[in-house]
Amino acid sequence: MLEWLSLPLLLLLWQVLATVFAHRLFPSPILVAQEMWDTATAGRLLLDLGKTLARVAMAFVVAMLLGTALGIVFGRIRWVDRLFSGWLLVGLNLPAIVVAIVLYIWLGLTEVALVLAVIINKLPLVVTTVREGVRSFATEFDELGRVFRLSRLRRLRLIFLPQLLPFVLAAARTGLSLIWKIVLVFEVLGSDGGVGYRIAIMFQFFDIAGILAYTASFILVVLAFEYGVLRPLERRALKWRPVQG
Amino acid sequence: MATGPGLNIAVDEKRFGSGAPLFAGLHLQIAPSSVVALIGPSGVGKSTLLRMIAGIDAHFTGSITVDGMAAAAAPVPGFVFQDPRLLPWLTAADNIRAAAPACTEAQAVTALERVELGDAEMLYPHQLSGGMQRRVALARALAVNAGLLLLDEPFVSLDRDLVSEMHRLFRHVVDAERPTVLFVSHLIDDAIRLADRVLLIDHRPARVVADIALPKAPAERDETVLAAYRHMLERQPS
Incomplete structure (x- = not known):
């Protein structure tokens, strides 16, 4: 119940503050909602949002697929891990903006x-998370598979993937929140459209209402994805886990 | 009535790394459809021997054959590990079907009913008690429909009531299907109640210090007779 009150409470606080400190540079949520509607119906909001989301989706899919594959290799093959774990460390600490520039x-x-820069920033995080997951696999389940002589495919489906899945989901969750943010930064830095690009233009005109309208739209999409896709997927995939607390 | 396979165990040497050999010249014949208990202290190699018979530990010299076939090439045995070892992301019924691909959903439920868990098919391992998990593990081993059952401490850390219940289930299966059974235990009581042959293993390298045939007929297995065998086993020098 309390979690449903969380966001309305934030909006209420914003409204109160905007009323108290009434200023052109501090628009109220109602004004921002009006701006959202206007830019969505008559402006370029949906086009920009679509462009940014396409970049996010592309970078996310490639980084997850490649990162999961590499994470498995790092987790399973000791010499690969020993030889290349330094590269991972460099990747994890490389400033995102430097890669983009x-x-x-x-x-x-x-x-x-742009997309490649996002992938390079996200990749080490996925590889590291999946690698740690693969390292933590229970060897006794491998023995179970060997005793009952399960085929490679069945071992993959019944033993390997279920152990991998929680780590892939964790990597997806943390990675996605990272990608949302850096795509926007890279769009500000240089692109031909998208939410970040439009915000950079609005910045030049001190168009706070526009910036917040774009930001709120973007956040709405992120929340819709979180509650509509990620959480149900996670609940379904991990329903076998005991409920905590 | 179908019978379980006969086993011929001839292990010349088995060691881990450069340590002292675990087995050196261990030779055993196991008759088809016999129920053999391997008892002995911890670390003597009982569980390792089961894994070698199951064909998953081939790092030894010598041979183990199941009805004349190399262990790894013989039909899949039914195996119960020391821990229940259920896959936590599968329901009880799916755990059974995971080990026995030919088993249908209805057959998995039947397998659970045999261990009196017919209503647990949709439950996940964390929703089952320790004793129930062990019974699912036993059901899984039986569902493989193997002539050979290998059980590693199947009754360890269960309360007495549950042990009696598991013994009854075990006897029921053995009487009905006549598999060859090798089970590891460190409890003499389990051995003399269930087995028709008890092998007491001791020392390193391991050797059989007592090979005792028990009467098969239920009429000859009354408490007095079993007490005499218990006494005999307890007096074995180790």
């Missing part, structure tokens, strides 16, 4: 450079 210089202000 370098790729923009090398490849130009292109779609490929």
Whole structure:
């Protein structure tokens, strides 16, 4: 019950503060909602949102697939881990903005450079999470598979993937929140459209209502994805786990 | 009536790493459809021997054959581990079907009914008590429909009532299906109640220090007779 009150409470607080400190640069949520409606119906909001989401989706899918595959290799093959774990450490600590700038210089202000920069930033996080997961696998289940002579496919489906799934979901959750943010930053830095690009333009005009309208729309999409896709998926995939607390 | 396979165990040497050999010249014949208890102290190699018979530990010299076939090539045995070892993400019925791919959903339920868990098919392992998990593990081993059952301490850490119940289930299966059974125990009581042959293993490298045939006929297995065998086993020098 309390969690349903959380966001309305935030909106109420915002409304109160906007009323108390009434100023052109501090619009109320009602004004921002009006701006959202206007930009969605008559402006470019949906187009920009679509462009950004396409970039997020592309970077997310590639980073998850590649990162999961590499994480499995790192977790299973000791020499690979020992030889390349330093690279992971570098990747984890590489400032996101540096990667974007370098790729923009090398490849130009292109779609490929932007998405690639996001993937490179996200990849080490997925690899590390999945690697730790694979390392923690219970060896006794492997023995179970061997005793009952399960085929490779059945071992993969019944023993390997169920152990991997919680870590992939954890990587997806943390990775997605990272990607949402850095895509916007990279769009501000250089792109031909998208939420970040539009916010950068609005910044030049101090259009706070516009910036907040775009931001709120983006957050709504993120929340819809979280509650509509990620959480139900997680609940369904992990329903076998004992309920905590 | 179908019978279980006969086993021929001829292990010349088995060791872990560069340590002292666990087995050196261990030779045993196990008759078809016999119920053999392996008892002895911890660390003597009983569980390792079961794994070698199951074909998952082939790092030894010598041979183990099941009805003349190399252990790894013989039909899949029914196996009960020391721990229930159920896959936590599968229901009780699906755990059974995971080990026995040919088993239908209805057959998995029947397997659970045999261990009196017919209403637990949709429950996950964390929803079952320790004793129930052990019974699912036993049902899983039986569902493989193997002529050979290998049980590693199947009754350890269960309360006495549950042990009696598991003994009754075990006898029922053995009488009905006549598998060959090898079970590891450190409890003499389990051995003399269930087995028709008890092998007492001791020392390192392990050797059989007592090989005792018990009467098969229920009429000859009254408490006095079993007490005499218990006494005999307890007096074995180790």
